[in-house]
Amino acid sequence: MSDTGQERRLVVAVPPHIHGPESCRSIMLWVVGALAPAAAWSMVQMGTPAVVTYAVCIGTALASEAAWNALAKRPQTITDGSALVTGLLLAMSLPPLTPWWISAVGAAVAIVLGKMVFGGLGWNLFNPALVGRAFVLLSWGGVLSKLPSKGWYRTIDVAGSGSLDAISGATRLAIAAAVRMAKGGYGFDLAAQYRPLLLRNLEGSLGEVSAALLIAGGLVLIWKRIIDWRIPVGYVGAMALLSWGFGSDPIFNVLAGGVLLGAFFMATDYVSSPMTRNARLVYGIGCGVFNAVGRFFGSMPESTTFAILFMNGLAPLLDRIFVPRTFGWVKRDG
């Protein structure tokens, strides 16, 4: 009895007494790492405006979370990495020339209205970055759609689709849609767009510069088991299938717009997506279906944002429907 707990300070805690390597911060940093190549490439291609957009979004996200915690007298949470991911994702969903104050408002709304008012990380119903993006789109959609771009569309003949001004700053996707509306078919070869969309696309938002880098990052997250493959596979699969069904090019429709950023990085947000395997697959498919329907029949070009937000709202219901069978139970009672 020479060495009792009274003499030596022992930690008394509940089992298990060992813990796995994963923490909230390590997971968030994996997501940041997976997005980093695509983000870096967009800065290389877009230059200073892109850097400003990233800096403003991330900085404002962190600052507004810190400020909220300070005002609400809650423990500081900005080091958990989630505000960093939100800021980064919001920036990647915005065009590079977005006025800095719009980026800032978007990031503040994302954090405060998208997350903190619900009680902080874990309690929000919707993906905070998408809440910020939706707010920006609804408030200043006209501003964003008239931002100058590098002019790929000028080489396309869009006769009959109205003046060039109407679609200035438009993405390949918007042009494809406009042309389809005007001519009842595609005026240009969608397959020829695969290569620029994969490697170097200067229209659209910062997250659309290289689909290849987004796919690579997403695959890393699946490989590291940070995200469940069921969500992106369900999402992309449904999107491709429906695009094909609606008479368009499935590959073009997956590569263009926000589908890949949404499928790998937005819809897979833990807090706002379902938690069990079957529910995740259904949720992923739902995102793809609403995204496709919105793209082909909607009046707004923002089908990705609203498809995911809509499915976010259904996630708790899906969790409730797809409760797994407990080991030892033949089937669930009730």
Next chain:
Amino acid sequence: MPRDAFRGGIHPPDMKHLSAGRPIERAAVPERLVVPAIQHIGACCEPTVDPGQRVKRGQAIALVDAFVSAPVHSPVDGVVEEISEHLTAAGLRVPCVTIIPDAEQDFDRWEPVEGSDLAAIVRAAGVVGLGGATFPSAVKLVPPKEFTVTTVILNGCECEPYLTCDHRLMLEAPDRVVRGGVIIRESLGAERLVIGIESNKKDAAEAVREAAQGTEAEVVVLPTKYPQGAEKQLIWAILRKEVPHGKLPAAAGALVHNVGTAAAIADAVDVRKPLMERVVTVTGRVAKPGNYRVLLGTLVSDLIEMAGGFSGEVERVIAGGPMTGPVLGSLDVPVTKGMSGVVVLGPGDAAKPVDEDQPCIRCGRCSEACPMFLQPFAIGTYANARLWDRTEQFHALDCIECGACAYVCPTSRPLVQLIRIAKAELAAKGVRP
């Protein structure tokens, strides 16, 4: 070829290299033994000796006349010093018999146990489940009335990290393990005897397989995954049968004993030896990690000293494995029948204690890891909200408390503890599985 493991589970670093190579060594006889009168699940025994009385090694010192119970024996020749309440590893104060051992001890001699039949002998020997459950073994030797046990399974998985006592026992006394299995199978009239061993103990599997030659025992090597040694997961891995909710393993035609228990049953039947000592893995931050044959009632503080004392900075001392064992707040507690290890963890080995109530980020890792296919996040959230009915709807009562959910939780939520609270609340309301 290893069979598929169960679905779910985790792969923590097993840390068995610290002590797996150390042969079982007899721990020194301490100055005094504090032997609890209850070391099993079931009715508490009454001490039957008085202070000042001489006791012999193997003599029963605490008894009770109840079906689910196990007597306690003196592990040494000596004199009873006092009978008083003492703290145990479980955190309870229970009646204990303190014995001052004689200077000379003959470990090869004991008071033989008596009994009219096999179950009576095992019961009189005080054998309980040595894997940690401490359920009286004799009860499991009587065939259940409503079910037929077709397969007796010996559990040699030892899936808890750090522990190597079963590993060494299988390696050094495989014949005792097999013999115990044969006795159990015969007494139940079961068809098969299967010994399940995890693939990280190939040498033990080989030794047992050799010892099993000429007997009906089959050795099955299972993939290394925690909690492979959990009863229901082991039965599934071997028989591909699920133990139905709220039923005994016999409902799936199986009966499981730990390999150490089997060896203790063999000793009780063959040489009438009562359970007075057990192999304990003392490992982690001690100078001489190893596997020690320890007299029951040895204080953990004495045992740690025998293992060379602490080495380096110490944070937690665990009775048993680090996934499920209770932590010790005081080292002044005795080794009991169910204590398979004393694991000493320091900063970096042990989980960081979490002060604040951390949020669930809904990542779903707990549900992926749960070998019972539960949704620990949901039970935990409802337990926090004191919605006990909801915890029952999410089958809190099926939780086996393996700790896999809390191990993987990125925000380190105390999920097992929340589920335990829910179970206790449901039990208090009279809800049974």
